[in-house]
Structures are given as structure tokens and as C-alpha cells.
Amino acid sequence: MFVLFCPHCQEKREEEEFGYGGEAFRVRPSTPDTVDDETWGDYLFMRSNPKGWNWELWSHATGCRKFFVVKRNTATNAIAGSWTLAEGRKVYDAEGGAQ
Amino acid sequence: MKKDYSLWSLFTKGLKHNEGWDPAWRSADPKPSYNVVIVGAGGHGLATAYYLAKEHGVRDIAVIEKGYLGGGNTARNTTIVRSNYLWDEATMLYEHALKLWEGLTEDLNFNVMFSQRGVFNLGHTLQDMRDIERRVNANVLNGIDAQMLDTAEVKRMIPILNTSKNARYPVLGASYQPRAGVARHDAVAWGFARAASKYGVDIVENCEVIGMDLAGGRIQGLQTSRGFIRAERVGCVASGHSSVLAKMAGIRLPIDSHPLQAFVSESMKPVLDTIVMSNAVHGYASQSDKGELVIGAGIDHYTSYTQRGSPHIIEHTAAAIIELFPIFSRVRMNRQWGGIVDTTPDACPIISKTKVKGLYFNCGWGTGGFKATPGSGNVFAHTIAKDDPHPLNKAFSLDRFSTGHLIDEHGAAAVAH
Numbered sequence: 001m002f003v004l005f006c007p008h009c010q011e012k013r014e015e016e017e018f019g020y021g022g023e024a025f026r027v028r029p030s031t032p033d034t035v036d037d038e039t040w041g042d043y044l045f046m047r048s049n050p051k052g053w054n055w056e057l058w059s060h061a062t063g064c065r066k067f068f069v070v071k072r073n074t075a076t077n078a079i080a081g082s083w084t085l086a087e088g089r090k091v092y093d094a095e096g097g098a099q
Numbered sequence: 100m101k102k103d104y105s106l107w108s109l110f111t112k113g114l115k116h117n118e119g120w121d122p123a124w125r126s127a128d129p130k131p132s133y134n135v136v137i138v139g140a141g142g143h144g145l146a147t148a149y150y151l152a153k154e155h156g157v158r159d160i161a162v163i164e165k166g167y168l169g170g171g172n173t174a175r176n177t178t179i180v181r182s183n184y185l186w187d188e189a190t191m192l193y194e195h196a197l198k199l200w201e202g203l204t205e206d207l208n209f210n211v212m213f214s215q216r217g218v219f220n221l222g223h224t225l226q227d228m229r230d231i232e233r234r235v236n237a238n239v240l241n242g243i244d245a246q247m248l249d250t251a252e253v254k255r256m257i258p259i260l261n262t263s264k265n266a267r268y269p270v271l272g273a274s275y276q277p278r279a280g281v282a283r284h285d286a287v288a289w290g291f292a293r294a295a296s297k298y299g300v301d302i303v304e305n306c307e308v309i310g311m312d313l314a315g316g317r318i319q320g321l322q323t324s325r326g327f328i329r330a331e332r333v334g335c336v337a338s339g340h341s342s343v344l345a346k347m348a349g350i351r352l353p354i355d356s357h358p359l360q361a362f363v364s365e366s367m368k369p370v371l372d373t374i375v376m377s378n379a380v381h382g383y384a385s386q387s388d389k390g391e392l393v394i395g396a397g398i399d400h401y402t403s404y405t406q407r408g409s410p411h412i413i414e415h416t417a418a419a420i421i422e423l424f425p426i427f428s429r430v431r432m433n434r435q436w437g438g439i440v441d442t443t444p445d446a447c448p449i450i451s452k453t454k455v456k457g458l459y460f461n462c463g464w465g466t467g468g469f470k471a472t473p474g475s476g477n478v479f480a481h482t483i484a485k486d487d488p489h490p491l492n493k494a495f496s497l498d499r500f501s502t503g504h505l506i507d508e509h510g511a512a513a514v515a516h
Contacts, residue, residue: 001409016411020400022355041501045353045444049342051404074356075404 005082006060007068013060021057023047024069025092051075055092058082103208123209124168124292127301132329133161135483136321137336138308138344140164141173142284143461143468144336145291145302146476147483149207152298154477155484160300161330163323165307169288172338175438176469177361177395179374179385181218181279183245184511185234188494189447190241195491196474197278203473209290211282212388216373218279219253221423223268223379230510231274238276246275259370259426267422268380279374281385281393287472311347311458318348318457332457334483339404339439341462348455352462353500354441357398358408359466360416362435364427366390375423382419392430394420398440398466407437440466445505450479450492459483460497 005012029035029043048054054074059067069088071080083091102108102121112120135151137144140162151157164170180200182193204211222228231247238245249272254262262270292302303325310322311333320329335344339356367390376383384394396416399408413435421428443449443463448471450461461479464471474491481489488496499505 001411015401015409020402022402037501037503041503042351045500046351047342047353047355048346048351049355049402050346051340051343051356054402056401072401074402077403077405 002077002079004058004070004079006063007082007084007087008064008066009060011063013063017060017062019059019061021059021067024055024057025089025097053080055088123289124296124302127161127303129161129163129303129306129323129325129328130301131327132320133301134159134330135332135334136160136328136330137162137334138321139171139336139338140168140288140292140302140304141171141336141338142169142287142291142472143338143464143475143479144334145169145288145295146473147334147336147461147479148300148476149291149295149298150477150480151484152295152300155480157484158299160295161303161328162295162300163303163306163308163321163328165305165324167304168292168302169285172438172440172468173284173288175361175436176284177383177385177393178281178284178387178469179218179279179383180213180282180470181276181374182243182470183218183220183234183238183274183276183279184508185237186506186508187241188506189508189511190238190243192448192474192478192491192495193471194241194243195477196471199473199477200280200282201278203290207290207294209286209293211286211290213280213282214388215278215280216385217275217277218374218376219248219257219273219275221253221273221375221377221379222271223377224271227379228271231272234511235274244276244278246277248273248275257371257373257375259424260375261423261425270423281374281387283388284469291476308344308347311344313348313455316454316456318455330457332459332483334459334461334479336461336479338441338462338464338468341441341460345460348453348458350453350455350460352449352460352497353444354449354463355402356404356439356441357401358403358405358437359398359440360396360408360412360435360437362394362396362413362432363387364392364394364430365433367392367430370426371424377419377423380419380422382416382423384420384424391433392427398442404439405437406439440464440468442466444500446508447506448475448495449497450475450482450488450495451497452482452486452488453497
């Protein structure tokens with residue numbers, strides 16, 4: 001159990017209020033009709049699933065129902081912070097993407 | 100060569116106050132090089148080594164383990180064995196395992212305490228019952244012992260189950276597989292370790308893989324916490340940590356690692372002589388030979404490597420169990436724990452060659468790998484020995500995630516995998 005901060009509601013709430021949305025900032029191939037099956041399969045199914053810091057999507061399912069990004073350590077459940085998607089993207093890019 | 104266990108050895112050692120038993124298996128130091136190295140000394144990894152030695156005549160094998168033997172998910176599951184899956188490919192794979200379970204104690208000369216006490220998958224809604232009927236019919240067509248039961252039949256076989264019409268989720272019926280059962284999970288690891296040890300397999304504990312050496316698209320060996328180990332072929336059987344290993348070889352897997360929790364009660368007199376699962380209310384329970392209720396919860400939705408989950412998952416499952424068995428409402432719970440499970444998009448495993456020659460992966464068993472232990476080891480050993488999948492695991496290759504030939508077992512797996 002951990003407590004997440006919703007950047008939209010500006011509230012700290014228990015994990016039960018939130019839904020997990022998986023790996024953040026995955027890039028959908030811009031031309032799905034023409035990419036080969038490996039590329040599409042990679043986008044659709046493959047995951048980095050890192051042991052350590054992970055950029056992930058959460059939705060405030062029983063609150064504002066908006067999505068936001070969280071940087072959480074999957075080995076310890078430590079949380080570095082949560083941001084709106086746009087703000088999170090800036091921090092993510094400034095760090096040089098997922099480690 | 101160690102002597103087989105027998106009634107006579109039990110008697111004679113008993114006369115000597117049970118002193119003088121040899122260690123069941125040999126913990127080895129790593130040699131500089133092996134023909135085959137298996138990463139992960141859980142049930143699946145040890146079974147792979149055993150069948151490689153026994154059926155394929157490979158002699159130069161090591162099983163390396165970052166912790167201790169059978170200390171991962173092998174020791175953390177709820178020990179249920181069944182084969183009532185929906186699709187042909189999955190059913191045949193799990194049935195292969197179930198058939199091996201039926202002779203495993205004799206084969207390993209180690210009592211794995213496999214007890215075929217049957218499994219009930221309860222239905223609580225009309226849609227549940229339609230799905231169950233479809234699955235039972237599919238099972239029967241595949242030669243699996245599956246039956247449909249109505250509420251009265253379920254009640255006759257499990258008198259303590261709440262089958263009242265006034266229940267929040269009334270029991271409308273169930274599927275029943277009589278040959279399903281439970282086994283002693285530690286004994287499975289120890290039994291395979293002992294049997295593999297007899298064939299000269301080196302079991303190396305406290306040996307964590309920290310890197311993989313590749314050259315010319317081929318595996319050369321493993322960097323480990325106990326030095327470099329050269330290997331012609333490497334089989335990774337590391338469940339929740341598969342993605343970490345795959346990354347070392349530049350491979351991406353369709354796997355998410357989630358915590359999965361379970362808990363056991365204090366020991367009680369026998370009250371539940373079978374296994375009861377319910378996908379709709381999210382819980383499953385059986386009673387161990389020690390008398391503990393063994394209860395499994397669902398996965399936590401976030402990915403994690405922490406081997407612990409969130410308490411509200413357990414609360415949810417405890418509520419479900421009390422809903423099914425009001426008689427358990429005052430039973431005290433003894434222990435709770437979590438393991439890391441490697442879930443795939445189609446709830447089916449990956450037993451596959453990879454783009455790196457000589458590197459194989461057996462992973463993605465998600466919440467239900469224990470039941471497949473001997474079958475998984477058996478077909479994975481074939482895949483490694485022949486560099487070609489066994490007919491039973493051909494469909495479980497990694498390339499199904501680009502061809503699109505997924506084997507959707509979420510219905511048969513789900514929570515109660």
C-alpha cells in the first residue's frame with residue numbers, strides 16, 4: 001500500500017483510489033498500416049518492465065478520473081514524484097528518458 | 100550414487116535415531132564452463148536440468164540460483180495442480196504436466212505428496228455458467244476429466260460451502276476436475292534437486308547473473324556474482340526476473356512483473372477435502388496436510404519486484420472466502436506473503452528460443468506456474484537439447500506476439516490460475 005499524489009486534485013490519497021495504467025510515454029508507430037509485424041508487436045505487447053525506477057501512468061479512478069505520471073521504484077516502491085502528463089514529459093525528457 | 104529411499108532405509112535409519120541420512124542433494128561450486136547452464140533453481144529450472152540429464156543424455160549441466168534452492172515462487176504458491184484450460188494448446192501442455200505429476204513421486208524417488216483431491220471452479224452468474232460449460236465441453240473433447248455440477252451436487256460434495264440463494268453471489272454450479280490436486284511445493288524442488296544431483300548436475304546457490312556475454316549473435320557465457328561461467332547453451336527460468344535477464348541479452352519480453360499474495364490460517368482439523376476456486380468473487384482455498392487453509396489472492400495491479408503487495412488485496416480475498424465459507428469467519432490467519440509473477444498478455448507461458456543462438460527462455464507462467472512444473476521442465480529440456488521446440492510448446496514461442504497467434508487463457512486462468 002502506498003500513497004499517491006494526484007497533480008490534478010492536488011491531494012495525497014491512498015493507492016486504492018487509483019488505477020494502474022502501465023508504462024508511460026510509449027510511442028505508437030506513426031504509420032501502423034505500413035510497419036512490419038515485429039515493430040507493431042513490439043509496440044503492442046513488449047514491455048521494459050524495469051527493476052528500479054519506472055515511469056508509469058496512473059489514473060485517479062475514484063477521484064477526478066484523469067491520468068497522470070508517476071516515477072516509482074519497482075524494487076522498493078519509493079516514489080520520486082507525480083506530474084501531469086505534460087509536466088512529467090518535460091522531467092522525463094530532461095532525465096534523458098527511461099533509464 | 101545415493102541410495103534410493105525405501106521402507107527398508109526408513110526402518111534401518113529409524114533404528115539409529117534417524118542419524119546418518121545423507122544430504123538429499125549436492126550444493127556445488129561453479130566450474131569455469133558447462134554445456135548447459137540453467138538460470139533459476141526453482142521447480143521449473145531443476146525439472147529442466149533433470150529431464151535434460153535423464154531424457155536427453157546431457158551430462159555437463161549447472162543450475163545457478165541467486166538465492167537459495169526453491170526460495171522463490173516455488174515456495175510461495177498455493178500448490179494447485181489442474182489441467183482444465185480452454186484452448187487445445189494450453190490444455191495439452193498442462194495435461195502433459197498433470198500426467199507427469201501422477202508418476203512423479205515414483206520417478207523422483209521422493210514423496211512430493213501429490214494428492215488428487217479435485218478442483219471446483221464455481222459459477223455465480225449465468226455468464227459464468229455458460230463459460231464453464233464451454234470450458235468443460237472443450238476439456239471433454241480433449242480427453243480431460245471435466246464435469247458440470249449443479250448447485251445441489253456441489254453442496255453434496257462441499258457441505259460447508261454457502262449455497263444459499265440469498266448469498267450476495269449465489270453459487271449456480273461448478274466445473275469439477277477430479278484428477279486435479281495439490282502437491283508439497285518444497286518437496287518438488289528438493290525431489291528434482293536430488294534426482295538431478297544423481298545425474299551429476301551442479302546446483303550452485305548464491306550465484307546471481309549480472310551480465311551475459313554475447314558474440315556473433317551467440318551466447319558465450321554468464322557474468323555472475325561468483326565469476327564468469329562459460330556456457331554453450333543457457334536456459335533462463337527466472338519467473339518474475341525474466342525481463343531483467345532478457346535485458347542483458349538485448350531482448351524485450353511481453354512480461355509485466357506483479358506481486359501475487361497468498362496466506363495461510365492456523366492449523367485445523369480436516370474440514371475441506373478439495374480445492375475451491377471462484378473467479379467471480381476472487382478467491383480460492385484448499386486445506387493443506389498440516390491443516391492450514393491455503394488461500395490465494397489476486398495480483399496487485401501495479402508492476403513491482405518487492406515480493407510484497409498491498410493489504411487491500413488480501414482484505415478483498417478474505418471477504419470472498421468468508422462469503423463462500425461463512426464457517427471460516429473466525430479462523431485466525433497465520434502468515435501472509437507475496438511473490439513476483441511474470442504475467443503475459445494472453446495468460447500463457449513463453450517457452451522459446453530467442454534471437455540469440457543458444458539462449459532460451461521459459462517464463463510468463465504468471466499466476467499459475469506451479470501446476471506445470473514437471474511438464475514445463477520436460478518440454479523446455481527438449482527445446483534446449485534439440486534446439487527446436489517440443490510439439491507441445493511450439494505454440495508458446497515468443498514469435499506469437501508478432502504473428503498474433505495468442506492463446507487467450509484469461510478465462511481459465513484469471514485470478515484462480
